[in-house]
Amino acid sequence: MPTMTLLQAISDALRYEMRRDERVFLLGEDIAEFGGAFKVTKGFVEEFGKQRVINTPISEAAIIGGAIGAALNGLIPVAEMQFMDFITNGFNQLVNVAATTAYRWGLPVPIVVRGPVGGGMSAGPFHSRSAEAWFAHTPGLKVVFPAFPADAKGLLIAAIRDPNPVLFFEHKGLYRKIREDVPEGEHFVPLGKARIVRPGTDLSIITYGRMVHIALEVAARLEDEGASVEVVDIRTLVPFDEATVFDSVQRTNRVVITHEATLTAGFGAEIAARTADKAFEYLDAPIRRVAAFDAPVPMAPSLEQAMLPSAEKLLDTCRQVLEY
């Protein structure tokens, strides 16, 4: 089994699906000869040609709207946002056209809109945002946020084959940082299934994206302190795998939810509310959340590190919950 970075695994999934199904094509800014800002589609135009790897103007509404129209005409477009921050320019297409088409018309819109998100690179307020909660709040859109290369490949393949519009978030801090064995060829990870990435008995950390890796680091440190911490990577926000999360909470009786996105109305609030609703009687401590401070993502490293959730903040909160 080859070892791949998250970025290579995403490329591998795209290449595999494009070879398998000629209806799959790509569109986005600078994705053809240039290979994309992060080189996810490097070499694609040489293999698949400019008809299936379409460079677009800086027009996110045209990219996403164009993808929707192509999907209505029988193709399977995968649109790249150069940075997911720019998805706001195509917001109308996603929340009003893509998200309502199945409901109103009964027609599939099998599009994937994928791209890099997240902070930690001093990229400032417009290249660092975690935008997933906007879309999780819009019925009709699926929201995927992988943390590991093998999952990224399997989930992206599932997203491409899904008849619904899927938003696929890739933390750019993980692109080249995380490396693991990734199955060659066919690898399908169904949307809506969480994964226990570290089993434990005393506390559950529910998380996704980059925070999965911080949670694993915190769990290892807490083990040294004698606590057994379970880490659940939800992998997809929509559909949300309640069963795996509630099962974990029912076994550990303590829960901390963490994400890199800002706190207020973040997806952690949804997980907390559902946990309180459905698993209240199993809880031995209040549900706590660790998320970014409610502010735009600042540029200077000193500010950004203060604003984003850190291992220290998560560790501190976990200790409080364990001691409650």
Added chain:
Amino acid sequence: MADVVETAEIPAITPTKLLNDQQRVALLRWMLHARIFDEVTIRLYRQGKMFGSVFAQIGHEAISVGSAAVLQPEDAIFPMHRDLGAHFVRGVPLRTIALNHLARQGSMMRGTDGTGHYADPQRKLYGNISHLGAMIPVAVGYALAAQLKGEPIVVLNYIGEGGAQTGEFHEGLNFAAVRKAPFVLIIENNQYAYSTPTTEEYACKKLSDRAIGYGIPGETIDGTDVERVYEATFYAVERARNGEGPSLIEAICMRMRGHAEHDNASYVPRELLEYWKKRDPLLRYQRFLVENGILSEAEIQQMRHEIEAETVRVLDEVLQLPFPPAEEAFKNVFL
């Protein structure tokens, strides 16, 4: 229309050689269907029997009918809310239109939405959403897919002069031009975006002048002359089908009613409406057909009575139908 010219007579139609008399009669029939559907639903609205809004397209009939009539069945059409005529041209049954408008049980949209927002994929017709301009990139994407698949179809899309001021208009049309997509966009310039006159919408003289900025042909035409609309659309569609890329057509008309029937349009100067009454697309065409011996007054009246009776009957029937069962609300959020 800034230049109001006093014209005592109804302006003549500019006949096209592309149409035969049988096709001309069909154009009139479709225009009558659209006009009468509006007349009947306005009446129902005033009686408090209508459900939802009535966005009358009176004054627009020549545009949607004259352009949609050019298309082949395999071509796709993305109408907006004042293009009821195009639905009739594509052969959507009156009952289907009524079921969707009234959100009744059996409507293609299962009661999830109303008016002309539905899609009929068999007839390659895809309705608009309320955010006008949004469907332009979507229609362009549909055309791009056809290009990718090597299918020689054309996509015809409509927007008002109001929706032409959105960012999606620019992004969509520019993208279509860059990709030489088989795409035709018709701007129906009906002088008002809700209550806002054109002078407060844009500063250029003609919206078709924008075409040069996209590197595509653009033309402004009389949108109340159905044969002029047919001819302009015909050449734009032919060009698109030959792989020469998109075209922009600005068709000038007048919205003869309010934005919707709740709006009495008191902001529209009376003399402007008087000017456009003489340019009523139906009156103009009826006169042309009678003067050229294609139809008699009596035949037109007969056609009108038949369509009106059918429209009243179908709308009355559909209004008696229940709304869809509540469980429909929970279906199809995802497929």
